[in-house]
Amino acid sequence: MPSDVRLDAVQGRIVLAWHTDEDGLFLRFAAEETDVRLVCRCGRSHWIVRECLPPATATLVVTCHGCGTRGTFPLDVVRTPRS
Numbered sequence: 001m002p003s004d005v006r007l008d009a010v011q012g013r014i015v016l017a018w019h020t021d022e023d024g025l026f027l028r029f030a031a032e033e034t035d036v037r038l039v040c041r042c043g044r045s046h047w048i049v050r051e052c053l054p055p056a057t058a059t060l061v062v063t064c065h066g067c068g069t070r071g072t073f074p075l076d077v078v079r080t081p082r083s
């Protein structure tokens with residue numbers, strides 16, 4: 001199982017890949033070998049996810065479904081779909 005990380009602890013780290021499933025939002029950070037599940041300060045792990053892609057700076061913007069907390073992460077690569 002992926003470990004849970006708090007948004008506050010990882011805000012601003014570079015994201016290499018991400019995906020969502022029924023358990024929440026999973027991120028792969030640069031220099032990490034495993035995905036982690038992003039957890040909000042309210043304890044939820046479901047996020048509204050939006051990608052801002054080039055020509056703008058590639059950024060992943062997440063908004064908590066529960067409390068509306070927002071976080072942003074630099075995106076290193078374009079997302080590759082995963083099953």
Ligand SMILES: [Zn+2]
Binds near residue numbers: 066068
């Ligand atoms: Zn929240």
